[in-house]
Amino acid sequence: MEKLILEVTSLCVQFGSFKAVNNVSMKVSAGDKIAILGPNGAGKTSLFNAITGMTLPTQGTVSMGGVAITRASPNRRAELGIARTFQITNLFFGLTVEENLLLAARGLQRRKFSLFSSATLPISEEELVESVLERCHLLTKRHWLVKEISYGEQRQLELAMSLTSSPKVLLLDEPAAGLSPAERVVMSDVIKSLPKDLAIVLIEHDIDLALNLVDRVICMYQGGVLVEGKPDEIRGNKKVQEIYLGKPRNA
Numbered sequence: 001m002e003k004l005i006l007e008v009t010s011l012c013v014q015f016g017s018f019k020a021v022n023n024v025s026m027k028v029s030a031g032d033k034i035a036i037l038g039p040n041g042a043g044k045t046s047l048f049n050a051i052t053g054m055t056l057p058t059q060g061t062v063s064m065g066g067v068a069i070t071r072a073s074p075n076r077r078a079e080l081g082i083a084r085t086f087q088i089t090n091l092f093f094g095l096t097v098e099e100n101l102l103l104a105a106r107g108l109q110r111r112k113f114s115l116f117s118s119a120t121l122p123i124s125e126e127e128l129v130e131s132v133l134e135r136c137h138l139l140t141k142r143h144w145l146v147k148e149i150s151y152g153e154q155r156q157l158e159l160a161m162s163l164t165s166s167p168k169v170l171l172l173d174e175p176a177a178g179l180s181p182a183e184r185v186v187m188s189d190v191i192k193s194l195p196k197d198l199a200i201v202l203i204e205h206d207i208d209l210a211l212n213l214v215d216r217v218i219c220m221y222q223g224g225v226l227v228e229g230k231p232d233e234i235r236g237n238k239k240v241q242e243i244y245l246g247k248p249r250n251a
């Protein structure tokens, strides 16, 4: 059994009287590859926000490596090994690919310094940047300005930036959104080649792409978990088909 890293228990996120996330529990172990599916408004992003500290849950708990982080700051969560990408690109367009990565690496490592008694890093900034450039298929673009690379490459760069903190859990919010079919193939390849022990939780509207990348699926509907299972179980699941076809359910 793999080591449990992230645990979400009975989590609720409420906006006024509306429950965007309703009693969601999830266990993520080292190396898990999990997709969170669900139609628009199902609560997927709100769940990510509660895990990363951008929204505080109204009920329930989040823990990372056994440490309770339900009310911890986003920075503290990043130090403990949670990283995230966003639906919208979050880059410095007037800087090069490499400069963006160096900025990401420096910001996160400075925070990590305070955790170590000695100021030695396990890997140099340059080595780190080199390795994530390679991993995200961006080595040939390292000196290009971000505004000059394609949208697909910008999304790869975002993923690369999230890897500079050497996370234990990576939350990917719609990594293939807006990508062309060819760019989707590259993004899938990049995700597939991420370290084996890195846990990945991804939100994705392209169901086929998502099911090919993961070994577990959580399908959300109206804030709650509708179904959980392996990709093959989800493909043939009637409830999942109904919510995607928009038919009303008798819950």
Ligand SMILES: Nc1ncnc2c1ncn2[C@@H]1O[C@H](COP(=O)(O)OP(=O)(O)OP(=O)(O)O)[C@@H](O)[C@H]1O
Pocket (backbone or CB within 6 Å): 015, 020, 038, 039, 040, 041, 042, 043, 044, 045, 046, 047
């Ligand atoms: N800050 C907020 N204030 C009020 N309601 C919100 C807020 N954030 C999200 N919601 C509502 O919560 C519900 C869940 O939103 P959320 O973005 O988590 O869904 P989602 O599954 O990620 O949807 P999508 O696939 O469209 O991104 C939606 O009805 C949304 O309008």
